[in-house]
Amino acid sequence: MNAPRLRADAADNRARIVEAARDAVAGSDEFKLNAVAKRAGVGQGTLYRHFPTREALLAEVYRFDVEELVAAAPALLAEHDPITALARWFDRLVDYARVKRGVLAAVEAGVWQELSAHGLGPIGDAITALLDAGRAAGAVRSDVDARDVVLLLGYLTRLDEQEWDTRARHLLHVVLDGLRARE
Amino acid sequence: MNAPRLRADAADNRARIVEAARDAVAGSDEFKLNAVAKRAGVGQGTLYRHFPTREALLAEVYRFDVEELVAAAPALLAEHDPITALARWFDRLVDYARVKRGVLAAVEAGVWQELSAHGLGPIGDAITALLDAGRAAGAVRSDVDARDVVLLLGYLTRLDEQEWDTRARHLLHVVLDGLRARE
DNA sequence: CACGTTAGTGGACACGTGTCCGCTTGTCCA
DNA sequence: TGGACAAGCGGACACGTGTCCACTAACGTG
Numbered sequence: 346m347n348a349p350r351l352r353a354d355a356a357d358n359r360a361r362i363v364e365a366a367r368d369a370v371a372g373s374d375e376f377k378l379n380a381v382a383k384r385a386g387v388g389q390g391t392l393y394r395h396f397p398t399r400e401a402l403l404a405e406v407y408r409f410d411v412e413e414l415v416a417a418a419p420a421l422l423a424e425h426d427p428i429t430a431l432a433r434w435f436d437r438l439v440d441y442a443r444v445k446r447g448v449l450a451a452v453e454a455g456v457w458q459e460l461s462a463h464g465l466g467p468i469g470d471a472i473t474a475l476l477d478a479g480r481a482a483g484a485v486r487s488d489v490d491a492r493d494v495v496l497l498l499g500y501l502t503r504l505d506e507q508e509w510d511t512r513a514r515h516l517l518h519v520v521l522d523g524l525r526a527r528e
Numbered sequence: 529m530n531a532p533r534l535r536a537d538a539a540d541n542r543a544r545i546v547e548a549a550r551d552a553v554a555g556s557d558e559f560k561l562n563a564v565a566k567r568a569g570v571g572q573g574t575l576y577r578h579f580p581t582r583e584a585l586l587a588e589v590y591r592f593d594v595e596e597l598v599a600a601a602p603a604l605l606a607e608h609d610p611i612t613a614l615a616r617w618f619d620r621l622v623d624y625a626r627v628k629r630g631v632l633a634a635v636e637a638g639v640w641q642e643l644s645a646h647g648l649g650p651i652g653d654a655i656t657a658l659l660d661a662g663r664a665a666g667a668v669r670s671d672v673d674a675r676d677v678v679l680l681l682g683y684l685t686r687l688d689e690q691e692w693d694t695r696a697r698h699l700l701h702v703v704l705d706g707l708r709a710r711e
Numbered sequence: 712c713a714c715g716t717t718a719g720t721g722g723a724c725a726c727g728t729g730t731c732c733g734c735t736t737g738t739c740c741a
Numbered sequence: 742t743g744g745a746c747a748a749g750c751g752g753a754c755a756c757g758t759g760t761c762c763a764c765t766a767a768c769g770t771g
Contacts, residue, residue, distance in 0.1 A: 352767060355719060379757065388721025393759065486702070492691075493699055496683040503682060508675075516676055519669070523706025535737060538749060562727065571751025576729065 359395050361385045366406050370445070378402075404451040410441055411451055411468060418471040427479035428525070434475055435498075435517045442501050443509060449502050453495060479524075486526045494524070542578050544568045549589045553628070561585075583633050590634040593624055594651060597635070601654040610662035611708070617658055618681075618700045625684050626692060632685050636678055662707075669709045677707070 365385035369376055378399060382392040396402035404411070417437055421430040441448040452468055472491035479485030497520050504513055548568035552559055561582060565575040579585035587594070600620055604613040624631045635651055655674035662668030680703050687696055 352718060354767070358720085377757065378759085382721090389759080390721050390761080391719075392721095394719075397759095399758090486705075488698065489702060493695065493702065496686065496695065496699060497680070497702065499683050499686060500679040503679070512676065512679065515671065516679060519672060519676065519680065519706040521706070522669075522708070522710060523702040523704075525705070527705060535748060537737065541750085560727065561729085565751090571753095572729080573731080573751050574749075575751095577749080580729095582728090 358385070358387050358391055362387060362392055362395055362402070363405050366402055370406055376403075400450045400453065407445065407448045407451040410445070410448050414438065414441065414448075414452070415467045415471040418474050422475065422478050426484070427475065427482045428484045428521070431475045431479055431485070431524070432517075432521055434471075435521065436514075438498070439501065439513050439517060443513070446502070453499065453502070476524075480526075483526055485524055489524060494520075497523070538578075541568070541570050541574055545570060545575055545578055545585070546588050549585055553589055559586075583636070586631075587634040590628065590631045593628070593631050594634055597621065597624065597631075598650045598654040601657050605658065605661050609667070610658065610665045611667045611704070614658045614662060614668070614707070615700075615704055617654075618704065619697075621681070622684065622696050622700060626696070629685070636682065636685070659707075663709075666709055668707055672707060677703075680706070 362381065362385045366376075366381050369381050369384065376399075378392060379389060381402070382389045385392070392402075396405065414434075414437060418430075418434055421433050424430070425433060438448075438452070469491040472494050476485055476489065476491065476494070480487050500516060501513060545564065545568045549559075549564050552564050552567065559582075561575060562572060564585070565572045568575070575585075579588065597617075597620060601613075601617055604616050607613070608616060621631075621635070652674040655677050659668055659672065659674065659677070663670055683699060684696060
C-alpha cells in the first residue's frame with residue numbers, strides 16, 4: 346500500500362500522532378490539531394506531513410469503526426434483500442455518527458480521496474456493492490454511484506445535536522426512497 | 529421588523545458594509561471579512577456586530593436574488609403541477625448556486641435562523657408553499673418540512689467545481705424522488 | 712566505519728476568524 | 742443649548758489552521 350517504506354523514526358512519530366489523536370478524541374470533544382501535535386511530542390509540520398488534512402487524521406483514528414462498517418455490508422447483503430440491507434447499513438452509519446461525529450468526516454474524506462485514486466477503496470466499495478446488489482434486483486435506480494450517496498448523506502454533518510433525533514433517521518428514509526428505482 | 533431604530537451613523541455604516549461586501553463578491557472570488565471591513569472603512573467589531581456570521585452578511589448581499597427565488601415559487605405553482613413546480617424551483621436554485629455560491633450559504637442561513645424564530649420567513653415559506661401544494665395533490669410525502677429540504681439540498685455546497693455538471697442536477701432528481709409520496 | 716544523500720523534523724510565521732473593551736459620538740431631554 | 746448616557750465604534754488580541762524551510766539524523770554505500 347505504501348510503496349516508499351517509512352523510515353524508522355517516521356513510523357514511530359506517525360504512530361505516536363495517531364495515539365495522541367485517539368486520546369484527544371476520547372478525552373474531550375475538542376480536537377485541535379495543534380494540541381495533538383504537542384501531545385505527541387512532534388512539531389506541527391510533522392503532523393501535517395503525515396496527515397495533510399484534519400479528515401485524514403480522523404480517518405486513521407476511526408479506521409477500526411470504518412472497517413467494521415465496511416465489513417458489515419456483505420453480511421447485511423447475505424441476510425436481507427438489497428434495499429433492506431442498504432437501509433440497515435445506513436442505520437449503522439447513523440449509529441456511529443451519533444456518538445462519534447468524527448466517523449462521518451472519516452467516511453467522507455475516505456470516499457472522496459478514493460474517488461480520485463483508482464478503484465474507490467473500502468468504503469466506496471462497500472457502498473458500491475450495496476448499490477449494485479440493489480440495482481441487480483431492480484430495486485435501486487441505475488444512475489447513482491457511491492459518491493452520490495455520500496454527498497446525499499452529508500446532511501448528517503450539519504445536523505444540530507438537538508434535531509438529530511427528529512431528523513437523522515427520518516431523512517435517511519427520504520434519501521433511501523430517492524435511491525429506489527422508479528417503477 | 530427592527531424594533532430598536534438604528535442610530536444614523538450605524539445605519540450608514542451598515543450600508544457601507546453591505547456595499548463593500550457586494551464589491552468584494554463581485555470583484556474576486558475571495559471573500560474575507562477583514563477585507564470587507566477595511567474596504568468599508570469600519571473596524572471589524574463593527575462588521576461583526578452588524579452581521580454576526582459570514583452567512584448573515586451573505587444573506588444581505590444576496591437578498592435580491594433570494595427574494596427573486598422566493599417570488600418565483602407562487603408563479604411556478606400557478607403554471608405547473610406541484611411536482612414540476614418544485615423541480616423548476618430547484619433548477620432555479622441550482623442556476624443561482626452555480627455562479628454565485630454565496631446564495632446557497634444565504635439560503636441555508638436564512639432558513640435556519642428563520643426556523644428558530646416564529647413563522648419561518650420568506651425562504652422557508654416559499655419551500656413550505658411548494659411542499660404543501662404537492663402534499664395537497666398527494667404528490668409529495670407528508671412528513672417533510674422546509675428544513676428537511678434545505679438539509680438535503682446542502683450537498684450542493686460541497687460539490688467540487690468540476691463535478692458540478694455531472695452531479696448537481698442529477699442529484700436534484702434523486703432528492704426530488706425522495707420527496708415524492710410513495711404510492 | 713565514515714561519509715554523503717535525502718527523508719524527515721519542528722517550530723516560526725502568515726493568515727483569517729471572531730471577541731472584547733475602553734473610547735467616541737449621536738440623540739434626547741431639561 | 743448643553744450635558745448625560747447609552748448606542749455604537751474600531752482595532753488590538755487571542756486562537757486555530759496550515760505552510761515553509763533551515764536543520765537533523767537515518768540509511769546505504771565504499
